[in-house]
Amino acid sequence: MPPKRDCCGSDPMTPAARLAAAIDLLDAILEGAPAERALTNWARANRYAGSGDRAAVRDHVFDALRCRGSFAALGGALTGRGLILGLCRAEGRDATALFTGEGHAPAALTADEAKHLASPAPPREDLFTSDWPEWLLPQLRADLGADFAPVSEAMQARAPVFLRANLAKTTRDGAAQVLATEGIETQPHPLADTALEVTAGARKIAQSQAYAQGLVELQDAASQAMLQLVDLAPGARVLDYCAGGGGKALALAAAFPKAQITAHDIDAGRMRDIAPRAKRAGAKITLAEPGKVTGQYDLVLVDAPCSGAGTWRRTPEAKWRLTPARLAELVALQAEILSHAAGLVAPGGRLCYMTCSLLDVENAAQIAAFAARGGWESTAHLRLTPCDGADGFFGAVLSRI
Known part of the structure; x- marks a missing residue:
């Protein structure tokens, strides 16, 4: 059976090829390139990459930047390759099966990389602590107090997407119903009676009728x-x-x-x-x-x-x-x-x-x-x-x- 094409009609990149693209992008970002500009330039230079590919590569890049310290520790190096190896390890993915050097996959693991991936991982607290700038740690520990550990762990995850229901045009329930007809699933959020947390279909928001008609706006809860x-x-x-x-x-x-x-x-x-x-x-x-x-x-x-x-x-x-x-x-x-x-x-x-x-x-x-x-x-x-x-x-x- 041929591979399923994405919405733009192109064959999707393999998971390994997506990781390889993320490695190159992360190397550029670590050298000083702004992340958004690097991603935009990559998409323009690689027209074969469909919407699903672009989204996946973007997620890899931002996950790695969010967890830069912990992924570098897990992967063995603060490089694009080290960060993606750390991502694979954190997600329980078999790096050996992905880093093969075949086709567009990243080069096969070196002996040192394989040895590092097989070694015990650092303690969990050391991992999430390393995802803060080191110079800021004393201040964060003092300011957050008992919340330091749970906040540090929460900061490793992707942030939710929130919408504000425009009460001048609809209710929160009314906005949710319109969004649902366009494949955007939401749930009320307790912090505000206008807040909707998007649970599925977030990438459809900008093109939705609910957004175009002013029923909702993007705004954190x-x-x-x-x-x-x-x-x-x-x-x-x-x-x-x-x-x-x-x-x-x-x-x-x-x-x-x-x-x-x-x-x-x-x-x-x-x-x-x-x-x-x-x-x-x-x-x-x-x-x-x-x-x-x-x-x-x-x-x-x-x-x-x-x-x-x-x-x-x-x-x-x-x-x-x-x-x-x-x-x-x-x-x-x-x-x-x-x-x-x-x-x-x-x-x-x-x-x-x-x-x-x-x-x-x-x-x-x-x-x-x-x-x-x-x-x-x-x-x-x-x-x-x-x-x-x-x-x-x-x-x-x-x-x-």
Whole structure:
């Protein structure tokens, strides 16, 4: 029987050929190539690779980056080949049967590789500990406390995909039903009454009618949970100060259709998707000119630039690029942004600070330093880790007094 063709009509790559492609890509990434660019260039140069092949190779690459330290230990080397050998060992796959050197398979195992794969694996705690940057370990242990081990283990796995049901157009159950007709299976998530966790068909979302019609938006459950701590009176003036693509502004517009919502970002390019997203969602959002936002607002959101440590399951490359100097720069920038944003809060108004970080220096310590200046009272906060079923996240709501 001939091999089953993928949806693009090409014969699928063998599992071994997919591993070989991932090895080459990982070598390029370890030498400094951005992961997304490397994957895009590989797909363009290898048109024979169908959608299933591209997805499989991508998964191998990101699994290896996510578990770079542990896979290198299991595979015997911090190289593309070592990481993929580690992946095979972690998944219980027979590397000897895959590394044959035949066709497009990786070269056969060397004697040293075979000996290493046959040796006892390091203790489990040593494996997940090695998947953090070494310089960050003392800080993570202190900040996470008893949660360090379970969070470290959870960070080795792929992150779930979440959708936010757009309450301006549908209910969560209604969105789930429409998605199901398109082969996208979901389940409600307890962190927010708008949150749907995608359990099957995630790669179909962008082309689905549910997405095109604005019934759903991609948004992590942690962000959705944080926004549910916010209540707005009709006509409330809201500023999303670091709006980026506008996900949080869109969520508030859906929950509070009578609010007056303005989005701002210092980089106009990051806001380019807000207008089409708002149109699709049926929301009204005003865009402020970068760096020139004025006025006073009843609520100012600050989704601050941060290390992104809570999202490193999604962007594993980033954790290996973070340095102590860059973290210090981010902490200073967060303090500066908080000061600027605070000046835009009306008397009696609120300031909502958020990061997708697990690090206290960006979270509770940052807020404590800000509140110590006086004039603010903390009224709510949220701290989540991947053990809660979402990204790592911190949020605090402060009221001007």
